[in-house]
Amino acid sequence: MIVRFERVDAAAEWRDARREAGDTVALVPTMGALHEGHLSLVDTARLSADRVVVSLFVNPAQFGPSEDFDSYPRDPDRDGALAEARGADALFAPTAADMYPEEQTIWVEPGPLGDRLCGRSRPGHFRGVLTVVAKLFAILRPEVAVFGRKDFQQSVLIRRMTAQLGFGVRISTAPTVREPDGLALSSRNSYLSAGGRDTARSLSGALREARAAFAAGERRQDALEAVARRHMERAGADVEYVEVVEPEGLTRPSRAEDRHVMALAARVGTTRLIDNETLGRPSPLDEIRPGPPGSP
């Protein structure tokens, strides 16, 4: 039976009781609206610690004023049932008043790593993410925390924050889970129309094409980026960025290498989607047969 708590005190008490029992704890922080991507994080968490706590919190601080905070899908009962079925031990679903007991004036600021990629179009987003994750770490003091690779810049920032603030939490990043046609699972996919769903496929298609160009010997990052951009634009996506970056400092390399990551963001209609893959290493995208010529 999964344990549920809303209050910070109750969460800290659950944590203390686990420690007294000699159990390690893995945290899977989510905004709810759980899908197979999140549930695969629960799987990773179960392999990493004795107990797994899933947090559900649609964090207002990481949404911009014109973003989808109000419309973000919320279904905590369904989320709880899914997490329980997957073997989570506890669900921490605080209210905004629990997590922000007073006006937040002191923030964990991401610095230059937060200004790149998604940070350019989402000012304040990573400040909100890091601050709420720092709070979750301070409250739950997990031995391990598991994040999805789909939120690539986020996972880079959380690793750096954890090292730089001394949290002593092992950060685990689990691979992106994809639909059979390549689309990365995202709670925001539910916003897509049927036509939008076709266009959305072009994000993973762009990564697949760039990876193919890399495999064929292309090492100029602007050429790789152009391949990906063209693929998305042909499908009707409104490209926000496509960048080859080195995966620690998120800087643009002069020449692409195996370990470098292509990260991209695009709007499909009003829905903003992101995706990323390493250029030169095996990827689930290798298993996906591209559509017929001319299709995205």
Place this chain on the structure above:
Amino acid sequence: MIVRFERVDAAAEWRDARREAGDTVALVPTMGALHEGHLSLVDTARLSADRVVVSLFVNPAQFGPSEDFDSYPRDPDRDGALAEARGADALFAPTAADMYPEEQTIWVEPGPLGDRLCGRSRPGHFRGVLTVVAKLFAILRPEVAVFGRKDFQQSVLIRRMTAQLGFGVRISTAPTVREPDGLALSSRNSYLSAGGRDTARSLSGALREARAAFAAGERRQDALEAVARRHMERAGADVEYVEVVEPEGLTRPSRAEDRHVMALAARVGTTRLIDNETLGRPSPLDEIRPGPPGSP
């Protein structure tokens, strides 16, 4: 026998062992150069928890480029002996490489509360303080942390950070310890010449005079500030600020009240000193006889 550790891992292990033994822990964060003010914090800490850990770390991040990081007094052996004699259980004296294992790019930022009072002349100071205290909290996970009231703005910021980042640490603030003539104890008093020592007395003298004016019915904060400023200037101190503030948000009230705080900073020669007292509540300054007329 006091336990000493430098490494973050060793500190976290000591903490885990205390927890397993069922002991609570109080942390006294210091920059070393311990004096009776610090040692009174150890007394408070011993009353607050089963075990007391004193940290000694001259934190480079809280010094400005033209400040006294290099010349700040350091004597860890003496500090350890003093802390031990006062009943501390452990001494955590990390190196800068232990506390900053990589370039710090992610900071705990103090926001508007950090821009006031000392923040105006020490840009980045409170960012350095909050970040290192957050690290100490993350590493040592104390139940209680004890800070000196002399660093008034710091104690306000640490209370807010602790509440806003969910650390679950009880913050205790211990009264300023003073020399018989009123001078607040500070490691930086060691920089003063004999003549400077006389001038330095004017900081507490200024607070005493402002408190006397308040006791006599003066409620205009600018009049109270002028009394204090004049007193310091007559003694030859170079006043940086004198402000009456309300003690939560550090804003300037329209009219002074009992619970408001007068905070001030001044240079005596090249030495920057600070002091503060509540306006309308009992204070050790009440016990101090002012010098003869015309003296500071």
